[in-house]
Amino acid sequence: MTHLPERLLAGYRNFMSRRYPSESARYQSLARDGQSPETMVIACCDSRAAPETVFDAGPGELFVVRNVANLVPPYAPDDRFHGTSAALEFAVQSLKVKHIVVMGHGRCGGIGAALNPSAEPLSPGDFIGKWMGLVAPAAEAVSGNAMMTAVERQTALERISIRYQLANLRTFPCVKILEDKGRLTLHGAWFDIQTGELWVMDPKTGDFTRPDLD
Numbered sequence: 458m459t460h461l462p463e464r465l466l467a468g469y470r471n472f473m474s475r476r477y478p479s480e481s482a483r484y485q486s487l488a489r490d491g492q493s494p495e496t497m498v499i500a501c502c503d504s505r506a507a508p509e510t511v512f513d514a515g516p517g518e519l520f521v522v523r524n525v526a527n528l529v530p531p532y533a534p535d536d537r538f539h540g541t542s543a544a545l546e547f548a549v550q551s552l553k554v555k556h557i558v559v560m561g562h563g564r565c566g567g568i569g570a571a572l573n574p575s576a577e578p579l580s581p582g583d584f585i586g587k588w589m590g591l592v593a594p595a596a597e598a599v600s601g602n603a604m605m606t607a608v609e610r611q612t613a614l615e616r617i618s619i620r621y622q623l624a625n626l627r628t629f630p631c632v633k634i635l636e637d638k639g640r641l642t643l644h645g646a647w648f649d650i651q652t653g654e655l656w657v658m659d660p661k662t663g664d665f666t667r668p669d670l671d
C-alpha cells in the first residue's frame with residue numbers, strides 16, 4: 458500500500474519500464490563514480506520551467522537548485538540558514554562546475570509578487586514577500602515606469618532580476634576568484650513558457666537574444 462498520488466506512480470512505472478532500462482548503465486556508473494556535472498543551474502520552482510526539460514538533460518548532467526524566482530542571496534556568512542548558498546558552495550568548491558546558469562522565465566509568479574508588494578501576503582510569515590525583497594530596488598524602479606504596460610514591466614523585471622542574481626553570485630569570493638581565473642563562467646537565460654524559446658543573455662551588454670538553432 459502506497460500513498461503517492463496515482464499520477465506519480467504512473468510516471469514512476471513509465472520511468473522503470475522505459476527510461477531506466479535505457480539509461481541503467483549511466484545510472485550505475487554515476488552511482489559507482491559519483492556525479493561530475495559541468496553545469497549548475499539556478500532556476501525557479503515554477504512547474505512549467507524545468508531546466509532538465511529545457512536543456513534535454515539526463516542524469517548527472519545538471520546540478521540544479523530551484524527557488525522562488527531563481528534568486529541568489531548575496532554572500533552573507535552568518536548563522537542564518539542559506540539553502541541556495543549551500544548548493545552554490547557545493548557546486549563550486551566540491552563539484553567544481555565550469556558554468557553557472559541563472560535561468561529565469563516568463564509569467565513568473567515571484568516576480569509578479571515583487572511588482573505588487575501591497576498585495577495581501579499568502580500567510581502571516583509572508584515568506585515570498587520577504588524573499589522577493591532581494592529584488593525590491595529593481596521592482597520599485599520598474600513599477601514606477603508609467604510608460605510601460607504591466608506585461609512589459611513583468612518581462613523587464615524578470616530579465617533585470619537575472620542580471621541582479623549574476624551580480625550577487627559574484628559577491629561570493631569563490632565565484633569571483635574562479636571567474637577571474639577563467640575557470641568558471643556565469644550565464645543568464647530567460648525561458649518563454651508559451652513559445653518554448655530560450656533567450657540567452659549577452660554577458661557584455663546584458664541584452665537577451667534567441668540563439669541560432671542551426
Ligand SMILES: [Zn+2]
Pocket residue numbers: 501502503525526527562564565566567568
Ligand atoms: Zn518563477
